[in-house]
Amino acid sequence: MGALNEGHFNVELENGVNHLGGCIELGFEQEPETLAIEDAVKVLLQGLGEDVNREGLRKTPFRVAKALREGTRGYRQKVKDIVQGALFPEAGLESGIGHAGGVGGLVVVRDLDLFSYCESCLLPFQVKCHVGYVPSGQRVVGLSKLSRVADVFAKRLQEPQRLADEVCSALQLGIKPTGVAVVLQCLHIHFPNFESAFLDLNHQGWVKVLVTSGSGVFENEKADIWGDFLSLLKFRGIDVEKTHPRDAADKCWCPSQAIPKVGSSNSGMTLAVASILQSLGEDPSRNELLGTPTRFVKWLMNFKNSNLEMKLNGFVFDRMDALISNGNVSHCDEHIHSELNLSFWSQCEHHLLPFHGVVHIGCICTEAIDPIRKSFLQSIVHFHGFKLQVQERLTRQIAETASLLLGGDVMVVVEANHTCMISRGIEKFGSNTATVAVLGRFSTDPAARAKFFQSIPNSTTTGG
Amino acid sequence: MGALNEGHFNVELENGVNHLGGCIELGFEQEPETLAIEDAVKVLLQGLGEDVNREGLRKTPFRVAKALREGTRGYRQKVKDIVQGALFPEAGLESGIGHAGGVGGLVVVRDLDLFSYCESCLLPFQVKCHVGYVPSGQRVVGLSKLSRVADVFAKRLQEPQRLADEVCSALQLGIKPTGVAVVLQCLHIHFPNFESAFLDLNHQGWVKVLVTSGSGVFENEKADIWGDFLSLLKFRGIDVEKTHPRDAADKCWCPSQAIPKVGSSNSGMTLAVASILQSLGEDPSRNELLGTPTRFVKWLMNFKNSNLEMKLNGFVFDRMDALISNGNVSHCDEHIHSELNLSFWSQCEHHLLPFHGVVHIGCICTEAIDPIRKSFLQSIVHFHGFKLQVQERLTRQIAETASLLLGGDVMVVVEANHTCMISRGIEKFGSNTATVAVLGRFSTDPAARAKFFQSIPNSTTTGG
Structure with missing residues (x-):
């Protein structure tokens, strides 16, 4: 002593x-x-x-x-x-x-x-x-x-x-x-x-x-x-x-x-x-x-803040405007379409530790997501991933940007493994985090959400 | 302070x-x-x-x-x-x-x-x-x-x-x-x-x-x-x-x-x-x-020490002597026989916490392990399990007792989940322990050991 x-x-x-009760903290x-x-x-x-x-x-x-x-x-x-x-x-x-x-x-x-x-x-x-x-x-x-x-x-x-x-x-x-x-x-x-x-x-x-x-x-x-x-x-x-x-x-x-x-x-x-x-x-x-x-x-x-805004403005939005003005997004004969398992890479702003996983995007629209839109969605995911983030914000930002491309009825599910959950004192090796954003009709239609959820494959076999 | x-x-x-370096321990x-x-x-x-x-x-x-x-x-x-x-x-x-x-x-x-x-x-x-x-x-x-x-x-x-x-x-x-x-x-x-x-x-x-x-x-x-x-x-x-x-x-x-x-x-x-x-x-x-x-x-x-010795002496050994004197154990035309996945239940003497799992027993003998012997082996496993134990000793004791029944060429593998490895500070939820005892020719014949190991099924799908 x-x-x-x-x-x-x-x-x-x-x-x-952990020094139960008997410790003076210096x-x-x-x-x-x-x-x-x-x-x-x-x-x-x-x-x-x-x-x-x-x-x-x-x-x-x-x-x-x-x-x-x-x-x-x-x-x-x-x-x-x-x-x-x-x-x-x-x-x-x-x-x-x-x-x-x-x-x-x-x-x-x-x-x-x-x-x-x-x-x-x-x-x-x-x-x-x-x-x-x-x-x-x-x-x-x-x-x-x-x-x-x-x-x-x-x-x-x-x-x-x-x-x-x-x-x-x-x-x-x-x-x-x-x-x-x-x-x-x-x-x-x-x-x-x-x-x-x-x-x-x-x-x-x-x-x-x-x-x-x-x-x-x-x-x-x-x-x-x-x-x-x-x-x-x-x-x-x-x-x-x-x-x-x-x-x-x-x-x-x-x-x-x-x-x-x-x-x-x-x-x-x-x-x-x-x-x-x-x-x-x-x-x-x-x-x-x-x-x-x-x-x-x-x-x-890789996660420098300015990278994102600059490139997002200069690159994606212009092209998206062109796509959107094509007028593909109409409201007759609609279905739920989805793009699943888009990978993302990001950095947790609380611990400066990586988190990564997959993004599932669903929308209610007249036609399936074509390859061009798919590639845009993947770009949107990367743009929002490569900065200091929290998963909740990433999910919201992807949903908001994707809605510019896919119309107002968009749902995004992000599934992630956080390095900060396996390292540090916590060490929860098997844990996995999911966040959801629902826009437009997805927010009021549980059946639409359920249908989109059903399209997401079982993820226990994927990942590290 | x-x-x-x-x-x-x-x-x-x-x-x-954990109070890195800055703590006076009371x-x-x-x-x-x-x-x-x-x-x-x-x-x-x-x-x-x-x-x-x-x-x-x-x-x-x-x-x-x-x-x-x-x-x-x-x-x-x-x-x-x-x-x-x-x-x-x-x-x-x-x-x-x-x-x-x-x-x-x-x-x-x-x-x-x-x-x-x-x-x-x-x-x-x-x-x-x-x-x-x-x-x-x-x-x-x-x-x-x-x-x-x-x-x-x-x-x-x-x-x-x-x-x-x-x-x-x-x-x-x-x-x-x-x-x-x-x-x-x-x-x-x-x-x-x-x-x-x-x-x-x-x-x-x-x-x-x-x-x-x-x-x-x-x-x-x-x-x-x-x-x-x-x-x-x-x-x-x-x-x-x-x-x-x-x-x-x-x-x-x-x-x-x-x-x-x-x-x-x-x-x-x-x-x-x-x-x-x-x-x-x-x-x-x-x-x-x-x-x-x-x-x-x-x-x-359940793990009171005297239970074991008394019952083991009074019950098993007498019957085993009878079996052994039948002369079933000879040394011509021998094969490796095995009895796999015998469950055991035991109590770790270091932490008074349960550990349990399966025991695999192999022997080199002329004929397969008959139902009577199998039931004896399961009894031997239980007798040695139900007391304060460590896995290493349990393995040795099972091997020694089993050799009275099966002849001198016996191999025992014990696979266990230890509650003391998931609770306490350590919390290694997926960990699993294996111990081996090799008697007689198993100790000098790697090929015999390998053959017995091959007979043991993949255990990742079993257990809790």
Whole structure:
């Protein structure tokens, strides 16, 4: 008591007890690292042409600082503190030949959902983590510790192979078993650029990679014990051989690596990101982090506010006027027509984290949505997506712009996965958000809404 | 600083920041509530005939206290603190008729994984939570707050319908929208009793219930807006009408309610559980909690240590000796035979929380496993399951006992879902654990192991 005992503090953190009632808060908000990140985020917002005092953005610097520090808390955690006190004596076989229990009985924990931060671009990535070990010396470790140790290394700026290697060697050192095996399935969001989104309509939204790491009896990847471990994954539907060759992980997986470096025209923003790295306890001059500020700024500039208004006015509206004046929108013999699963890419203004998904647009009109209109609708979706957004506003804006093209009876459903719902403290990996806007007759006709809803396909099989 | 500011403290808790670096720990371990729960758990362990100083149990009282207090932290949280500062101005339609954005644009967050504690039996239950609301007054709430508010009420002793109602009215009060809708899919573990496990081989391991709650425009469950909300759930695969009639929730869903009350022979243990309820901030004389201590003790006594050894010695071994002396186990013309998906039910000795799943047993012998042997194997699994266990030991013990019946070449795979991996701080809802024991030739013959593994069916489609 009285002085900060880091070791003890970390144990508490890791065990998930949130200092129930017995804690004097020194003020996370006042810590210099928090304040430094907040300042840097303000620079980034200003670089995006945003008003940092706007209601939706006012607390964004604090939210980003909190999310980043929470998401990289692994730098302040120690594996020793986690494993200590969670090693239990466990007998092996009482007689006979073989392996079981605390002497050689393989233990595997599968399908641990984690997230980590990509050191190359600072975006969170999802990790499905599978860990196995072979106990020795008549002791086993508490099962949840495999997850907690993996999380210590996930909660840092990472790259999949290094993450796997660090989890593996930390467990090897901490438990001292006969061997440890780690398989990670990593999923990195892959946004198109603002420009390419309009051209590449079948853009694949994810980069997937599978990496493995082994120590002790698992060090040789041809060892028989790997066969046992992979069999135990296989009947959970994880087929290592089928998924991705191991070599894929040797090259950089982050899609932002492919972005050609443009001149350092945003040096203020770049410096701000470098200062964030420092505040998280990282060394911005570490080789893998050298290009990170530039890449993050490049990514962020996709969502520069002025991009949108300029292009929307100059490009879409003129053409839409022409289409609308064609007079295709009449009010006889009408049906509900729909355009489903238009992809969108956006950036949450509360956390500066991506959200993305699909947009379904319905209208009541005389003829089906032709290819030209469809392409316009996709453009409208992109135009409204590529800026700092909230899903509710995006839905409304798409509906309002689409109604210029499709007449006043329009309905829009947006289904999204929010990175801010899987990273940060919340970690609701399976969650998915839907928002609805109803214009004109859709707002007063439940049967019309129901008919449009029925045309939307089941979405549990789509997405990441 | 200096004094405990509860309001502020709670905001921090709820936002998932774990007091990074700026916190003086007053010692959760020393708090009277923690110590009281620890004492009560010691009484329970002694009532089970366990040695509380045994290595695996030494810290169990502390782990149980931590898990229970963490799992009921909702009593110490305030919705106001969560929602405050997360309400954002958001425009409605700029022109025209309809609903969108901050004025009437339906917002739904689907598939939030939570867990809660059953007030009837003190076991955790899983909740898949879907929340919707219709914004009004040009303001929306940060999406993650829907999850955080739901969690405040989930982290208490609950019953599904009350949980739904409390989440619903808290959101209605906190956001003041046009209406709130809540749908919960709840999953309660349903262990057989020690005795009935041997008779009911197709015991269903879960009780499922779906409950709904609505306020404002959702108050009338026939309202059209419910149709919109349920449509948005339907294309995530959630079909309210098909799943469970709403009435089902009116009756008590907890399987322990059906347990006939036996005399209060364990009054010390019952009092201990009542004292736990009090330490969690509950009133043990609240009507719904009156029978909880008795029910929890009744459940716990399924795992009394002496049950096992006595019955195993008196019942199984004698009969097995007879079988073995039949001389069926010879060493010519051998094949790998297997008995798959034998269910097991057990109790984690580290957290006093259930774990359960399936056991696969393989052997190298001359003839297939006959029905008598199969039934013995299931009995062996139950005998070893119904006590305080760890999965590694359970696997070894099953293998050792099974080898008496099947000869020395035996392999056992146990696949389990651990309640301690979904409740407590860890909340890894999809995780699943596998352990392996290999005896005799299985330990030296990778091809034999591989062949047995191949016979095990894909398990991603089974289980809860």
